[in-house]
Amino acid sequence: MNHSASLETGSCNEARVLLVDDEPLVLEGLRRSVYKEFDADLASGAEEGLAKLRKDGPYPVVVSDMRMPGMDGAQFLAIVRTISPDSIRVMLTGCSDMEAAARAVNEGQIFRFLTKPVTPKTLLATLRACVAQYHAARLEKDHLKITIEALEQLDVGTLTALARAIDAKSTWTAGHSERVTDLALKMGHAMGLPAKSLEIMHRGGLLHDIGKIGTPPTVLDKPGRLEPEEMQIMQDHVKIGVRILEPIPCFREALPMVAQHHEWFDGSGYPAGLAGESISLHARILAVADCYDAIISDRPYRKGLPKRQARELLIQASGTQFDPMVIEVFTRLIAAGTVQ
Numbered sequence: 001m002n003h004s005a006s007l008e009t010g011s012c013n014e015a016r017v018l019l020v021d022d023e024p025l026v027l028e029g030l031r032r033s034v035y036k037e038f039d040a041d042l043a044s045g046a047e048e049g050l051a052k053l054r055k056d057g058p059y060p061v062v063v064s065d066m067r068m069p070g071m072d073g074a075q076f077l078a079i080v081r082t083i084s085p086d087s088i089r090v091m092l093t094g095c096s097d098m099e100a101a102a103r104a105v106n107e108g109q110i111f112r113f114l115t116k117p118v119t120p121k122t123l124l125a126t127l128r129a130c131v132a133q134y135h136a137a138r139l140e141k142d143h144l145k146i147t148i149e150a151l152e153q154l155d156v157g158t159l160t161a162l163a164r165a166i167d168a169k170s171t172w173t174a175g176h177s178e179r180v181t182d183l184a185l186k187m188g189h190a191m192g193l194p195a196k197s198l199e200i201m202h203r204g205g206l207l208h209d210i211g212k213i214g215t216p217p218t219v220l221d222k223p224g225r226l227e228p229e230e231m232q233i234m235q236d237h238v239k240i241g242v243r244i245l246e247p248i249p250c251f252r253e254a255l256p257m258v259a260q261h262h263e264w265f266d267g268s269g270y271p272a273g274l275a276g277e278s279i280s281l282h283a284r285i286l287a288v289a290d291c292y293d294a295i296i297s298d299r300p301y302r303k304g305l306p307k308r309q310a311r312e313l314l315i316q317a318s319g320t321q322f323d324p325m326v327i328e329v330f331t332r333l334i335a336a337g338t339v340q
């Protein structure tokens with residue numbers, strides 16, 4: 001039988017199970033109960049079961065008797081869990097072992113337990129449920145892996161499309177992430193940051209507000225001052241953004257931009273209250289670009305300010321909200337006409 005093919009197709013007819021019991025007659029009885037649907041390997045004790053698992057595993061399902069000489073079923077299945085974490089574990093117990101079985105379930109060592117004697121019908125139904133559970137978990141794992149790999153492959157064009165999708169959630173933020181990224185990159189370039197650093201800024205800039213996917217439109221588009229609890233919901237976009245991007249390895253270096261773009265240089269920002277150079281340089285640059293674009297853009301509660309006034313506000317906040325070094329670069333770019 002081609003085992004790997006059977007696992008991939010998820011066919012119950014070819015699912016493999018490992019049955020462990022020290023009583024040969026019981027073991028043979030179990031095998032006979034399931035042989036039409038399952039390819040059962042047998043082991044007469046924990047040691048033999050572990051050897052089979054190491055040699056022929058992984059098995060989608062491992063069924064073990066509780067009472068066995070030497071290592072008992074609970075100990076055996078706990079080890080199975082460490083060497084073959086995807087295998088679904090089932091324990092067979094006598095009535096007097098109920099307490100141990102309940103403990104094993106609670107400690108997460110087993111998926112379910114069956115009381116002896118078990119009818120073929122119950123055993124089959126249990127094994128079918130276990131195999132379904134095994135395949136569902138594998139599909140979920142594979143799917144997550146594919147998603148992370150796909151996000152790793154995202155090029156700038158795709159990231160830009162994603163940034164537009166974020167900004168499109170509210171008419172007030174259309175184009176915000178791209179403009180902010182553009183400005184931040186100009187500053188980074190003027191500071192002489194290396195290409196790798198600019199590439200990180202590009203990714204982080206485009207997706208810095210990705211957490212706003214989780215902000216309700218009633219808060220995002222509120223045409224007035226936010227109540228304290230609404231303000232908290234708005235500020236939560238930072239933590240949500242970090243949660244979204246955290247699992248993706250290629251965003252690891254851009255993550256501080258997402259996490260720290262609302263921190264203030266004097267330590268009075270959010271969410272962590274970081275100050276000075278504890279805030280990543282990328283985030284300190286992004287903060288200036290983000291704020292400048294927000295001030296000159298219309299918002300539901302006010303018109304955008306003229307650029308001259310916006311620059312004045314930013315310069316006034318040098319040393320409090322913003323890193324003076326970044327503000328200096330920003331004003332230099334304005335004077336040179338690089339930033340409008």
Ligand SMILES: [Fe+2]
Binds near residue numbers: 237
């Ligand atoms: Fe933000």
